[in-house]
Amino acid sequence: MRTAGGGREQAALAEVVDGLRLVDHHVHGALKIPLDRRGLERVITESDRALVPGTSTFDSQVGFAIRRWCAPVLGLEQHAAPDVYVARRRELGPDEVNRRLLGSSGVSNYLIDTGFAIDDLLDLDGMAEASGSRAREVVRLESVAEEVAARGGDASRFGPAFVERLRQRLDQGVVGTKSVIAYRHGFGFDPERPTDAELTAGAAKWFAEIDSGAEPRVSDARVLRHLLWSAIDAGLPLQFHVGFGDSDVHLALANPALLTDFIRLAEPSGTAIMLLHCWPYHREAAYLAHIYPNVHFDVGVAVNYLGAQSVQLVAESLEVGPFGKQLFSSDAWGPAELHHLGAVLWRRGFTTVAGDWVASGDWALADADRVARMIAFENADRVYGLG
Numbered sequence: 584m585r586t587a588g589g590g591r592e593q594a595a596l597a598e599v600v601d602g603l604r605l606v607d608h609h610v611h612g613a614l615k616i617p618l619d620r621r622g623l624e625r626v627i628t629e630s631d632r633a634l635v636p637g638t639s640t641f642d643s644q645v646g647f648a649i650r651r652w653c654a655p656v657l658g659l660e661q662h663a664a665p666d667v668y669v670a671r672r673r674e675l676g677p678d679e680v681n682r683r684l685l686g687s688s689g690v691s692n693y694l695i696d697t698g699f700a701i702d703d704l705l706d707l708d709g710m711a712e713a714s715g716s717r718a719r720e721v722v723r724l725e726s727v728a729e730e731v732a733a734r735g736g737d738a739s740r741f742g743p744a745f746v747e748r749l750r751q752r753l754d755q756g757v758v759g760t761k762s763v764i765a766y767r768h769g770f771g772f773d774p775e776r777p778t779d780a781e782l783t784a785g786a787a788k789w790f791a792e793i794d795s796g797a798e799p800r801v802s803d804a805r806v807l808r809h810l811l812w813s814a815i816d817a818g819l820p821l822q823f824h825v826g827f828g829d830s831d832v833h834l835a836l837a838n839p840a841l842l843t844d845f846i847r848l849a850e851p852s853g854t855a856i857m858l859l860h861c862w863p864y865h866r867e868a869a870y871l872a873h874i875y876p877n878v879h880f881d882v883g884v885a886v887n888y889l890g891a892q893s894v895q896l897v898a899e900s901l902e903v904g905p906f907g908k909q910l911f912s913s914d915a916w917g918p919a920e921l922h923h924l925g926a927v928l929w930r931r932g933f934t935t936v937a938g939d940w941v942a943s944g945d946w947a948l949a950d951a952d953r954v955a956r957m958i959a960f961e962n963a964d965r966v967y968g969l970g
């Protein structure tokens with residue numbers, strides 16, 4: 584796919600793309616604790632299973648990308664060996680590692696999902712301080728529901744109590760909502776708004792599970808549908824986890840094509856639906872963004888994990904997906920290497936792909952610059968009203 588020529592065009596485009604600010608529209612905090620070799624190996628994989636004896640998670644595209652792109656930021660040679668890398672990381676300490684990796688990513692705004700495993704992560708203020716950028720919050724619907732359910736009470740009151748609590752949370756400077764229904768149920772749900780009777784029955788079943796000692800983890804489709812429709816009513820951009828994720832996800836049920844009926848029903852509301860990550864369903868997501876005015880998408884997290892091969896993913900993200908409806912995201916959770924790689928690899932992928940098109944005469948350089956700006960920050964500024 585990459586051509587030998589086009590060096591001059593790529594250099595001209597790289598100068599522009601490398602200087603663009605990015606809005607990372609879906610991301611989590613960076614880890615604030617020190618990591619040893621094993622600790623780092625645990626968090627550069629989406630698998631939550633034990634490490635496989637005799638193998639290393641450094642032997643992967645993301646592992647190679649860390650050694651290539653993050654090692655120089657920590658003052659090492661490119662491709663430094665994993666043990667050398669980890670030793671340098673420990674020598675610098677987490678504050679300095681975060682400051683260097685976040686601060687050199689060129690991200691102006693982090694829109695942070697605060698709903699998942701946050702104990703060892705920098706919070707909004709911590710991310711802003713470490714990066715020198717702005718940090719805004721995206722609220723996870725299921726976390727709000729679980730907070731409401733933990734208070735107990737009558738199942739018939741859950742629906743309005745959730746709406747009330749969501750409204751309070753959204754009033755606290757929040758820029759969007761996030762659903763992990765892909766993890767909790769999959770996209771094969773009845774797309775209609777639940778009736779009061781359905782919602783009460785769903786909440787009653789869930790509350791009975793909690794009463795018998797279960798964690799307040801919402802997975803009932805009737806309740807989950809209420810969360811989605813409440814977010815549609817609230818009007819802020821609604822993010823969906825799609826595709827690639829940890830072992831909680833059943834990948835076959837995380838195909839966004841299964842969301843088509845929900846997207847159609849939600850279309851008149853005008854609430855923006857943001858399909859996150861999407862790999863390996865990024866082509867399905869791009870199609871949905873092509874057809875439906877309320878759909879946007881990104882290829883976050885997959886860019887990090889595909890490493891050198893992310894160039895092809897970036898090319899595929901520029902097929903039928905309208906350029907005005909794709910956003911940049913790293914979806915980094917944990918080590919700041921992932922935050923850094925999201926930015927570096929997207930810039931590199933876009934420059935390589937669009938640079939080839941400019942070199943071949945298919946695209947004008949001015950158009951390549953313009954599309955880069957759209958994906959880097961303009962689309963996010965518009966959809967989230969960042970101004």
Ligand SMILES: [Zn+2]
Nearest residue numbers: 609610696914
């Ligand atoms: Zn995420």
